[in-house]
Amino acid sequence: MNKTYLKYSALIVFTLMVFNSCKTASDTIELKSPDTDKKITFYQSKNENGIQFSVNYGKQEVLLPSILELISTELNFKGKCTILNVEKSTVNENWTSRFSELSTIPDHYNQIKVSVKLGETQLTVIARAYNEGIAFSYEIPKQQNLTQIGLSENIYYNFKEDYPVWSTPKREKAVLTAQGKYRKIPMTQLEEGAERPLLIEMGEDLKVALAEAKLVDYARLSYNKSSASKYSIVSSLDGIMGKAKQDTISGAVISEAKKDGNKVYKKLPFQSPWRVIMMGKSRGELLENNYILQNLNDPSQIADDSWIKPGKVLRETTLTTQGGLAAIDFVASHNMQYVLFDAGWYGNEMDDKSDATTVTLDPKRSKGPFEIETITKYAKEKGVGIILYVNRRALEKQLDEILPLYKKWGVAGIKYGFVRVGDQDATKWLHEAIKKAAQYGMVLDIHDEYRPTGFSRTYPNLLTQEGIRGDEETVPNEHTLITMFTRMLAGAADNTVCYYSPKVKAMGSNASQLAKTICLFSPLQHLYWYDKPAASPEKLDGLWGDTKHIGNEPELEFFNNVPTTWDETKVLVDKIGELGVIARRKGDDWYIGGINGKTASNLSLDFSFLDANEVYQTTLYTDDEAVKTRTHVKIEEKELTRTSNLDLALKSNNGFIMRLIKK
Secondary structure, eight states: OOOEEEEEEEEEEEOOSTTOBTTOTTOEEEEEOTTSOEEEEEESOSOTTSEEEEEEETTEEEEEEEEEEEEESSOOOOSOEEEEEEEEEEEEEEEEOSSSSOSEEEEEEEEEEEEEEETTEEEEEEEEEETTEEEEEEEEOOOTTOSEEEEEEEEEEEOSSOOEEEEOOOOOTTOOSTTSOOEEEEGGGOOTTBOSSEEEEOSTTOEEEEEEEOOSSSOOEEEEEOSSSSSEEEEEEOOOBOSOOBOTTTOOBOOOBOOSSOSEEEESSEEOOEEEEEEESSHHHHHHTTTHHHHTSOOOOOSOOTTOOOEEEEEEOSOSHHHHHHHHHHHHHTTOOEEEEOTTTTSOTTSTTOOTTSOOOOTTTOOOOOOHHHHHHHHHHHTOEEEEEEEHHHHHHHHHHHHHHHHHHTOOEEEEESOOOSSHHHHHHHHHHHHHHHHTTOEEEEOSSOOOSSGGGTOTTEEEEOOSOOGGGOOOHHHHHHHTTTGGGGOOOOOOOOSSSTHHHHHOOHHHHHHHHHHSOOSEEEESTTEEOTTSOOOOSOTTOSOEEOOOOTTHHHHHHOOSSOSEEEEEEEETTTEEEEEEEETTEEEEEEEEOSSOEEEEEEOTTSOTTOOEEEEEEEEOTTSOSSSOEEEEEEEEOTTOEEEEEEOTTOEEEEEEEEO
16 A cells, blocks of 8 residues: 655745744735645734634635634743744655555645744644645744643634534533534534534535544544634634543443643644645535545555455354354355454443453353354454454553454454544544554454544554444434535545344435445445344344344345445535435446435436446346335346436435446
8 A cells, every 4th residue: 555656746945034023914925736726825924812824715715814823831822923934845646545435546735834933932834735625734843941832722714604514413421423413504503512524515616624634642623613703613622531431321431521721742843633624616526535634644654554454344243153153154155354243242341340351241242152263263264354342441451462362363353442532642542552453463443433534544454433423323314415425524434334124214225225335435344234144043132233134135246246445436416415426436347326315306327437438237226115025126237338328216215326347
């Protein structure tokens, strides 16, 4: 992964207005994207409370003059601003990935580093202008004989109108914001703790998302309404948490965070995470260009990533040796790659006494036997990987013990459960835990409140994460169609696709379940979340929901064939909350997934993205109650070319899938 092709890199260093006051109104520093459409302007500030900047997309004002404010107990970031020097550079690179929505990812930007003095405090602001948006961070160098400082940060984003935003719930005790329901509200009604990315609808031809990248050893930021101007959003950092407490039913970490004081403590010098303004003419363009977050992270630190395998996962729900062997047989015969053994194999995950170095079954979940090394040995013979779930209670106490132990057992990966997120300590611990897992050849799936900021570029063993209101929550199609253009801007999300569960009817349809494997990107794609192979033993305790046996419906061939990573991605329809269609290419073949909301839709598909002078053998899967199977999915065969058109009449909460194979 990440073999880089450097086309050119230019660096210009010059000194500008040394020791001149920043208060001269005409003095501005501008940075434009390579396509010249996106621009950030720094003002030699009229405001002594921080760094003032604005952002434009062409002739449209995205951000009116806005303020980056830093507060520290050791350094005073207020006062007269003096520019010491400015460095400009341009980078135009491509890097490759086996784990993304694109196999070749462009990384093209213009950069400026502005070194200033605010009063007696030195600071460097780094800005990058991409064709995909604007990003900035700040560096604080060594100064005043200090080795470490405490810091808080506020950014006031000022707008000219009360634009609609798509927000997660207010952050309150025991509220799962990253897995919460989205709602569309005016920005003046935004409440504390809105998650990133934050989608802002600025008109038919301008969509903006505020986001964060390269959050590794810092406090998470979130958004709230601000009184800095009539229409303003403020981002701030999570405060330091008290002792971690966990709800014994939902598993949510419910610690109280300090509202005031320093939010991070850093040794000098250091650079902050990136603050990102994603911009595009459509929601689809934002989604297609979400690689900007990975571009703001370091290249892969794993020299040989051949052991990292994306793929499809079956959750084993009986926690027995018999069930494990049956799951392995099913996975091996259906072009799947992993079996996950979820909570309960090492005891009650909510009990601090649970020991993840032992197989100690939770009697509420399984009576056993569960012979892990017998299972991993058989899995290896079949070419299948085993993933074990471990809750944060055991992870935080035992990570350094379980990693070498699981490697000895023959385990391929770990699902980190109910991890702490938010404050600097939680962030640092988790990303160190990702690095440690890489050292032992473990792929990772991080569940619950963690949302990505592009770190999977640096450590691609982090294949996926939750931070999504997924199918476990019985999410209707309408909400999935919001998720596609909000949460998915951050990167991969483990949605845990269901198929035979009664939840499917409440969410949408079986065809729309199939479509989620395309519409919701995840290099580890869990299928049949509540279902088990026919050879598995019965499990009637209800703790895993209403489990069903996986059948032999003919459309399951699609699950067998669908990839989980892609060479190319195109958004064909992006009607948020109403209708979404995404096309993805793997090699020469295309896969198209469509999900429809509450209102019936007539859709005309244009295939102009296909290769010219080629014919594609196409399999179309749609919902049809006339089909006499449990799932009512109709299968049709067609031939298509790039000049073809296909009209589909989609009923309420239905979906469709297409597989196009070049003849």
